[in-house]
Amino acid sequence: MKNRSRPWHRRFPLRARIIGAFTLGAIIATLFLVIITYGLSRESMLRQREASSQEQFFANARQVQGALRAEDPDFALILESLPSLSGSRSILRTSENTWVSLSLAPSDLPNLLIDEVKNASTGRQMRYRLEGESQLAVGLRLRPSQISTLTDVAYFEITPLSEIESTLESLGLILILGAITTVLIGASAGLWASGRVLSPLTDISTVAQALAKGQFAARVETIDDPDLMPIIRSFNDMAATMEQRIAKDARFASDVSHELRSPLMTLRASIEVMQSRRIELSERASQALDLLADDVNRFEKLVQDLLDLARSNSGSIPSDLVNMTELVEATVAMFEKQPPISILDGANNALVIGDKRRLAQVFDNLLRNAEKYANGATLIEITQSEGRVHISVEDAGPGVSPSERELIFQAFTRGNAAKNRGTGGGAGLGLALVDEHTRRHGGSAKVGNRRDGKRGARFTIDLPMVGRR
Known part of the structure; x- marks a missing residue:
């Protein structure tokens, strides 16, 4: 066809x-x-x-x-x-x-x-x-x-x-002027009518953008129009259903995470007791104890990431005034291998409104991702354009293939490069949290190749900038 x-x-x-x-x-x-x-x-x-x-x-x-x-x-x-x-x-x-x-x-x-x-x-x-x-x-x-x-x-x-x-001739001139005036009035009426017709669609678009940013309580205001009211009602019903579903999933993840904390605490306490008497264990038993401790640490990190992901899908974002330069520098200072920070295009001390803790977690996850799969980040670059601040983290790892550049930001998804390296330590929640936190702040996260053409990946987040200090 x-x-x-x-x-x-x-x-x-x-x-x-x-x-x-x-x-x-x-x-x-x-x-x-x-x-x-x-x-x-x-x-x-x-x-x-x-x-x-x-x-x-x-x-x-x-x-x-x-x-x-x-x-x-x-x-x-x-x-x-x-x-x-x-x-x-x-x-x-x-x-x-x-x-x-x-x-x-x-x-x-x-x-x-x-x-x-x-x-x-x-x-x-x-x-x-x-x-x-x-x-x-x-x-x-x-x-x-x-x-x-x-x-x-x-x-x-x-x-x-x-x-x-x-x-x-005078009559013709008057008729022409009248015709021009009538056409202008018709165009003005069309402009007014298009505004009236498209106003609900504009409201729906605005609310849809708010929903995409995580503002799940957003709704379209009802109007007294029998033709447009069914559309608005259906959209609001869809938004309410989506909000309930997301809240239900968040509660489930939060409840599961909380329920897992008690046995994890018991396991952690038992491991600490056994490690205190490590001298009494055989070499094979000590190796098994180390493996158990590593798995418990990884499990605790998974539970904490699940809790953070569940909390990110609900509740409002605090309105802190965050200095991105200071935030990035403080996050980098916590790592043993500290990449250089390049600030370009007048982006120094760029200010963003949001949750300082979640934004710090974004950069912490990016740096840990580079540390885990690429032996650490090689460069952090901060730029700004058109009222937005862009922060990029580059590494010299295997990179991310084009087919996986969107998938890796989904929960419980890991790239093939990470799987092939057999690190096995991640559950695929770190980059999902990066994407979720960035989106809740009105920004976006993406990954591509390094700008210098060398081997490696370049993770970039952009956020709306409100000014500079």
């Missing part, structure tokens, strides 16, 4: 799609209204102008028709006495090549209109452009009296439509 690529519109973020939908809807609706409004307004104004022009034209034509009853009428005087509407001008044709007008020439009229009027018994009109301006020309063939020597008389009037065009 072929993988179908996502539709093009789904490649954009949800917020962008919502805003785009509102904007597109506003554009379509506005464009439709602009076209309809402009078209209807233009048609209405032109019809009104045509109606008023025709009314005035036929009134003037009747006056000219009446003047034809005279034997020798003065057409120039007659045309001058005719009333004008909106700058209309008139011209009279008295024969094939004879025209009378105060301001027009025969070439100002369209030939098609002249021919139509010559062959028609009713009035004709035509819109056309004269010298770049829109005009309305109306013509009518007149009937001379029997005493008149004229045989082919036609009366024409030309009314300019420039005033209407100017009005339509």
Whole structure:
């Protein structure tokens, strides 16, 4: 079955799609209204102008028709006495090549209109452009009296439509500005609507991040929305179930650890008694006693790590102001083999808010891990960038293969390199505690290769920095 690529519109973020939908809807609706409004307004104004022009034209034509009853009428005087509407001008044709007008020439009229009027018994009109301006020309063939020597008389009037065009241009500009405003309002409405729609999703994302940091009591606030309420209720139910499950597992680990402490104390006391009388034991019995003591020590360390892991999954983190430089230096000072500490990028005395004891355990576990599997750490590097402090521990051991770089931070998991070396002393909880404590402080832990390309591993934790001392 072929993988179908996502539709093009789904490649954009949800917020962008919502805003785009509102904007597109506003554009379509506005464009439709602009076209309809402009078209209807233009048609209405032109019809009104045509109606008023025709009314005035036929009134003037009747006056000219009446003047034809005279034997020798003065057409120039007659045309001058005719009333004008909106700058209309008139011209009279008295024969094939004879025209009378105060301001027009025969070439100002369209030939098609002249021919139509010559062959028609009713009035004709035509819109056309004269010298770049829109005009309305109306013509009518007149009937001379029997005493008149004229045989082919036609009366024409030309009314300019420039005033209407100017009005339509102003209307078009207003409609365009209105359309732009409407589109902006539509985009703003889309922005507001996307905020309303995505607000619960943003809250869910924020709460999910809080849950990932170990704040298991975080919940999404309920809202009065019948469509979104089921999602929020389901998420909160899931968070509550997860919190109960984690608390139950933590209680189980804590209870088991506490229950194991009593027999361990008994074993420890018995071993101490036997060691006090070691001189009475045979060499084989002394070796068995040493093996037993080592196993009890390892078992005690396992129980303590289980308790720490159980406690890390519950309760709140103290808000101590921790100087990371001092913390790292104090932790390193407890080891016999002390690696050099390199402080770069102005990270000296970087401050972090959190639990000083747990943060010290993080570095202690990293150094002990290097000591156990790589003969000790070779370098500790402290840097800072973008408001976070990064602390790296490098060693010259076998390193960690890419396939194991996430697995080794899981509880009871050890890398193949550690297994192959046969140390056998760890239960796979040290790095799990490193990851858990770092995550509870809003940070992360990872492992990679050394920066200088040499053999070994580089464990790095990053934590949010609140400043420097």
